[in-house]
Amino acid sequence: MPLIDTHTHLDFDPFDHDRQAVLDRCQAAGVERILVLGVHEANWARVWQLAEDAPAVYAALGLHPVFLQDHRPEHLDRLRDWLERLRSADKLCAIGEIGLDYYIEDPDKPRQQALLEAQLGLANEFELPVLLHVRRAHADMIATLKRYKLKRTGIAHAFSGSWEEAREYIKLGFKLGLGGAGTWPQAHRMHRVLQQLPLDSIVLETDAPDITPHSHAGERNSPEFLPDICRELAELRGVSAEELAEASYRNSCDLFGWA
Numbered sequence: 314m315p316l317i318d319t320h321t322h323l324d325f326d327p328f329d330h331d332r333q334a335v336l337d338r339c340q341a342a343g344v345e346r347i348l349v350l351g352v353h354e355a356n357w358a359r360v361w362q363l364a365e366d367a368p369a370v371y372a373a374l375g376l377h378p379v380f381l382q383d384h385r386p387e388h389l390d391r392l393r394d395w396l397e398r399l400r401s402a403d404k405l406c407a408i409g410e411i412g413l414d415y416y417i418e419d420p421d422k423p424r425q426q427a428l429l430e431a432q433l434g435l436a437n438e439f440e441l442p443v444l445l446h447v448r449r450a451h452a453d454m455i456a457t458l459k460r461y462k463l464k465r466t467g468i469a470h471a472f473s474g475s476w477e478e479a480r481e482y483i484k485l486g487f488k489l490g491l492g493g494a495g496t497w498p499q500a501h502r503m504h505r506v507l508q509q510l511p512l513d514s515i516v517l518e519t520d521a522p523d524i525t526p527h528s529h530a531g532e533r534n535s536p537e538f539l540p541d542i543c544r545e546l547a548e549l550r551g552v553s554a555e556e557l558a559e560a561s562y563r564n565s566c567d568l569f570g571w572a
């Protein structure tokens with residue numbers, strides 16, 4: 314049951330002591346490819362190094378809305394330099410993590426919006442998909458995507474919105490990234506949305522080290538748990554784990570242009 318983890322932060326500190334062991338266990342568990350996303354200028358080199366060193370790891374680079382305080386105007390220029398330099402590199406697969414986060418205290422919405430739009434522009438310029446972080450901001454994100462008409466679309470990661478919001482992303486050609494959040498018994502709305510989602514709109518993710526699935530409560534989340542997440546979500550969706558694995562694998566490959 315080969316799987317692709319479309320969203321991790323494997324470069325973060327909680328993996329410093331056992332990153333290679335995690336990658337080895339992922340390989341044994343059938344987690345064939347693992348995306349690691351940049352969040353601010355300071356971690357891009359580390360993310361890219363990981364992609365170069367580990368055969369399973371693929372990189373995305375971007376400026377995350379939650380780290381707004383760390384971003385400087387020149388970081389957008391640095392991002393363009395990186396994208397230019399990696400233009401023909403197979404291991405650079407998207408722009409992300411980018412988006413809108415209105416859940417944080419006192420969000421600077423205009424600055425978040427400007428940063429998002431600048432990076433959507435880069436996605437079109439470099440013909441890359443986008444990996445989106447969206448919290449309490451689906452209406453603004455959907456309106457923005459409708460204006461931008463991206464060449465390559467992308468993923469609304471850790472999706473936990475309504476069915477109506479899901480349908481808007483799907484109409485725009487986006488996939489919905491599902492992971493540990495939906496595996497919790499109290500996630501009733503997620504369960505209802507999951508039952509309505511067409512299989513060709515779903516990709517799987519862990520968001521490791523965050524959003525631990527119910528079956529590993531209290532542990533550090535890890536891409537090696539993706540087969541468990543797949544089994545749990547498949548049961549809620551009313552399909553076999555193999556069907557969900559196959560669909561999400563195919564959807565990821567279509568999105569990233571992997572044969």
Ligand SMILES: [Zn+2]
Binds near residue numbers: 320321350410446520
């Ligand atoms: Zn993330």
